[in-house]
Amino acid sequence: MSAPLTISRLAPDPDGLDFAALQKAGLAFVQELSGNHWTDYNAHDPGVTILDQLCYALTDLAYRSALPHEDYLAAADGAIDLRRHALHLPQDVFPSEPVTDDDWRRLLYDRVPEIDDVWFDDRGAGLVDIKLKACDDPGANVATAAVRRIFAADRALCQDIARVVVLRTRDFYLSGDIEVRSMRDAAEVYADIVFQCAQQVGSGLRLHDYAQAAGDAPALDELFSGPFTEHGLIRAEGRRHAHAAISTLRLIGVIRGIEGVRKVHRLEVLDEHGRPLDSDPADLPDGEVPRIPLDQQDRGRLNLHFMSKSEAELGADDEGRQDGAPARSNAALRDAARPHLNKLRFERRTVRERQASLEHLVVEPRGAGKPLDHYYSIQHQFPAIYGINAYGVPASAAPETRAAARQLKAYLYIFEQAMANYVHGLANIGQLFSIQRNARRSYYTRPITDYMLPDIEALYTMAPHEIAGKLDEIRQCFDPHEDRRDRVLDVMLAMYGERYTQQSLRKFNFYFSARQDMRAWLLENKRAFLVRIAAIGKHRAAGFRYDLPAWNTDNVSGAHRKIAILLGLHSLRCCRPLCDVLRRHGLRIVDGGDADGASFDQLLERLESRAATPELRVPREVLHQAFPHDGDSAPADVTALTPAQKRRLRLLNMKSEGFHLIEHTLLRPRRAADDATAKDGFYSFQVSVVFPGWTVRFASAEFRKLAQETVTLNLPAHVMPNFYWLGHDDMEHFESLYPDWLDKLRAVVNASQQAVEPTDGMLEALDEASAGLRHFLQSLPADAGPRSRWV
Template sequence: MKETISIPKNIRTKNDLDYEYLREIGVDYIEKIGSKLWTDYNVHDPGITILEMLSYAITDLSQRIEMPIENLLASKNNNMAKMHEQFLSAIHILPTKPVTALDYRNLFIHIDGVKNAWIKQHEEFIHVNCKEHPAQLSYTPFDENQTFPAPFKLKGLNDVIIDLEEEVEDPTTIISLVKDIYNQNRNLCEDVVDVSIVEEHPIAICAYIDLDPGADEEYILALIYQAIDLYFSPTVNFYSLQQMFDKGYTTDQIFEGPIPFSSGCVPLESNKGGFIDKEELIKADLRKDVRLSDIIQLIMNIEGVHVIKDISISNCGETLGLEGAWNICIKDWHKPVRCDKSTFNFTKGLLPIGINKEKVATHLAKLKAQEKAKYEDVEIEDVAMPLGKYMAPESYTTIQNDFPDAYGISPFGLPGNAKKPRKAKANQLKAYLLFFDQVLANYFQHLSKVKDLLSVDEHLKKLYVDNVILTEAEELKNRQTYYAQKVEDVTDIKMIVGDYSNYESDLLGIINDLHEEKTGKEVFYERRNQLLDHLISRFAERFGDYAFMMKLIYGDNDIANDEILRAKLSFLQNYKEISCARGLGFNYCNPESNLNDNGIWDTVNISGVQQRIAKLLGIVDHSRRDLASEFLEVYEELDDDGVTEYRWRIKNESQVLLSSSKHYHSLEDAFKELFLAYHYAKNPDNYDFKLTEDGTQTYFNLINPDINDPENEDWIIARRIAFTDTKEEGVAARDALIALIKEVTADEGMYIIEHILLRPDKNNLDQFDVEDPSGLEPDASPENFMPVCIDADCKSCSPFDPYSFRVSIILPGWTKRFGNKDFRRFAEQLIREELPAHVLAKVCWIGHPLGLVPDEENDMLHLQTKYKSFLEQLHCDTSIGSKSDIENYRATLNELIEAMNKANTIYQTGRLHDCDNDDTEETGNKIILGRTNIGNL
């Protein structure tokens, strides 16, 4: 029976979309609060008229709230671009850099000229000598008869084997390209040793086949060749996005792993094809054996083949006959190919058939061209972004225009002969209704700002990420989370509100003043953190622990709040790269940098895990650079009594920007004040302008905003001698100072040193003195290897292998946050959570700022110098030009290993906490006996 469509009689929703319901509950409310004064609730009553107008306006607001979310997020101009700014499309958020061997195969097959690719573990053994103390390591055995301990194999070293397409003319170029792409996408603690073309294992096939009378024997043979070639070496097919959906894959399954895309996670120039079915890729592995039964089935499936009279297979070079093997094992990491000794003889009934080899070749070429043409036009596509229609949700017209003309508040106004008392009443009603108008208009404006609130907008970026100086008015506007708009179509509104020029700013002030228990800034921090937490949670990330640590270290003040917002913003703005490359190592093979030419130092060419950890720890500058720098300096001075005191200063490359206003008796206090000043100096509100005693010049001090008493000696925390003739010039000098301070990078940062890259070279110093160096064994001495903790009886206190899947993470131990033991515990836990599960990390907090200790005693200065020299010597090209190149590399490697071994973690002084005395409960390094550990192994 056909279903009939009808309009339901009862359309009540009893919510904010139901006009009758809103009017009904409005009347009920009036009855409860005003029944003693107001008893007439009929439609002619002006109060009921006002209620009806408000009810109708609320339904308008509710209908806009119920619009599809894509309409609320739509922009008036450049909607497509704006939507992509708000949301990361599938191809920009779901793919990752390659992790597994299957991922690397997927990536390499997209390279033009590569038919298939495989990853195998490189065989590299290191021998151990326990007779010496400390134990020694070497590539060669220490004793010809040594059996214990057995040599260990380095893990994380890979060889890439590729199968080239037939039309490739220059294999060397393809090999070089594969090596470059591997290094661009190298996993942390892994490395490629060799890229080679797959070796062939020829298989001879001898067959006698009877064909149908009408079959084309040359075409049949071409089909047999094609079927056998695909059986020996399967082709990996490419599919369009729609084809992958048709195969039953979901979006997250399609975009899993490395998807090469020009502006995506894994950019690849001139990549071929579309998406690869991972199930097909698994089946396209190198074949382990060739079965005669499979070949028989392939041939019998070809239309035109009547019967196979006889068939055999054998290794090429063996005697061919009809008594070959049923199964042939293929050599490891070889691919089977048709031997040129293979023979196929055809008959039709009792009549032997001759074969024209040229026609067979022509047919085979056409078949291959047809197979390749299927995928030539297939490309990788992104999932279409759902685009809404811009509906101008902020547009609002006053409800006063909808009142009957008798009220005299419409644009037509009152009659010309209306008396002043009548006009006054009309204006009073306008003013009364303007309150409701304004509330509704603000709600509509809020609705239009949904797309701004749910995005990492440029205003916040300027506040917390970009180094820009904003005026006080700009900062207030950028801190908005409440919005208002003028009601502009009320007749004679200027007469009602008075000063119309400050109307909008007055509205914002009123909105902020509604929160009596909190200041406008506190409301901003609370609401903005909630919105950013929502955005972060979309990616299943969290910043709760980090926010707690900032409050613990800095207290509940603007410094902590600003640092929390800045860290969240920076994390969100970089999430595309952070998510994609979270397990990536840096590209030491062909480094690129925007900051200098060599790409080794002062560069963002770092590992993906380092960038991610830096953002989660709130480190401003995650680049590889000097961590023991001259910008933030603490130094010693002797007072008149010979007591050592400390002072600090903030410098750039040419001048002292700020210096401490007093001496400090402890290093901890000096550091504490230095980093507070570094943060306070970025806020223009923290500068106090003064006149010189003669009143002719102006200068300023940096003050502590948490201290209200100007007589307190801690109120002024820093000075800069910069006199100006007027306060305006002083303000300009202050803004210039803030700009310079923001350019100074704090000493927070890290080095992640991958031990696998510290393995000695495989060269021999005599290789330049002999004609054939291939027989020479590597002669790197035990001194070139990292030390290993092994007892004399070869029972180790740690794994034998100091290289495989191990990293050293070096951080400066003197900064305010990094010196705090609670923050260190938080950071070490986060580091171990974010590193790949199979990577073991050693975390060290080392060094001192420059000038505090002699340079030769500064572990960080020593290590950063040696690490930089090592990276300059590290090359992916294994070709060595001379003996001196080998010697220089080994010397540099030895110096870095020595610097790493001598580095000691430093600890700031702590305060013993008395559990029975609340006065010792304060922020800082509290030490509780029996419960406090200074570190862990």
């Protein structure tokens, strides 16, 4: 068994809290530096006294630097704002959307109490049949609608429902002889036997309390593996496929585990005609699932033989009982067991619907709420004869003595200011390790006041608030806050196994001339990734919610959202009209040297006046003039642009950037046979990724290569992308088709979720919209696409 890959913790400085070790090291340095001029290193020497005080202060700083991590992030009351520090509870960060069939079974069993079990059948091309076993017939329609709603919310990319089928149930009954030795009521034992056998046959899923499951000592990442189930931990422990036959041996094992059961002498399973099943029964016909009804009626012949109960409960001794006695006993037991069965049924339904408590399993971290910012000067610890502690110099002291004390106080101030800044930095670690915007510092300073160091303000040549300003100016000279902030964000991302390499984006810096603007933009990209880290991890394989509005929203797939952040496209809605910003300014981008195209000055005039009519045709080369790339130089009239003009041109480009991601599975014809759809390779686990090709950055061949690689690497491995880079006219045509298709798809899905079959008119309208999108994509010229990539 291979050892887990771990990184050993860095041990704290072994000498940091050891005063004697610090003093010894300090004396060694002093002797090395001044051995020829200083010969007295005894305790009475003022230099040694100062060294001792500084060593003592360093032990305090070392102690404050070795506190539990929670203390640095906690507020005064000990509470930690987890969201502010991009921290998440295990149940929020470990679970994922359902990926496997077992994931889906557990999720649907958790969310839909009207079903006993659920199974998935793969139809190909991302289509699945969902087979349900309803708890009872009246709940079948409710269960079907609920399953469709949950599937729409949690489906994977390129996955869709072909059919939801409610399976027919076929009743079976118990027959046999069971020996019981217990003080329990006979009806309770009978009810337990019937109920647990019904559970074993009825479902292959078992619900466990999270606290009970944690007692088996699994790690939290194992406990919360797959989708998070709100009502407890659900495990697949029984039936693995819908039409599996009943296993008598498994039922015997279940009965033996019931309290009071001593021995199972005989057990048979009878069909509705009273015929016993074979010892090795075949699976049930397709479309049927077995059920053991709680009301065994007169068809079940389950006899309980009590070894330690009074004969009054049995009616007669087993050996002397007549032929009709067991039947009368069974009938009496069934009648007496009904209240217990109803109680068990109610308890099971309550457990299915009760919200699981994680209170004792997952405890939110808290800090001690220690005041880390408090600084207490070492000069308080000096002997009074030095005249620098709170008592100062005696009133009778000579002016030379006063001056000497003030000189020593000023000399020690340099060391104290460094230590006060260090303490202030510790108190602001929570600011550094946070997802706050526009963090402009990574080191911190604070002026030392009379409260910290008596009479220090009298030595200042300016007011304390001016001292604070001067200290901050010094800090700015030595604070590489962008670099340190970048590394801190890397550490925070690494906690979730993620990284965000910005070198590629830095290479395509077409829009920012000032270095700090580019760095700020790159840091904001990384911060945006960290803000959404839990959702990105959970929804990494998920598709968009096709039952909700999607156009001009952030309702996109998990891969779409992550790719947008990695390409720096997160500041606007992910699914939006990319031609909209040009349309609002009355602009149309045309390719090639259009003789009727506008000049650069006309473009600037339109942006400044915001006049939208008449439409202004702008050659793509003119749009690019303000941001030369690929070795080009800017024309002379462009270099004279004002910052406001450059900003307008930059926003015009950046607001036109984005992409659309279309799942081919959802474009399938709804009135065609599913088998025919599965055989058409166009619909099978493919997506089309549509980019605008007219902006400065998106026109770069190198950036297009980066964008396609980013998409390919962040899509699920089984999904193949096809890339299209469209001009303005083609994109406008596409964006006239795409929202119409989204609306028609949502109408069909919402009708299905209401347990109402979509009308032929709705399906015909969706098929026409889907065909229009497919034909448009397949008709694009070779230079626009498609270009397919596969990992």
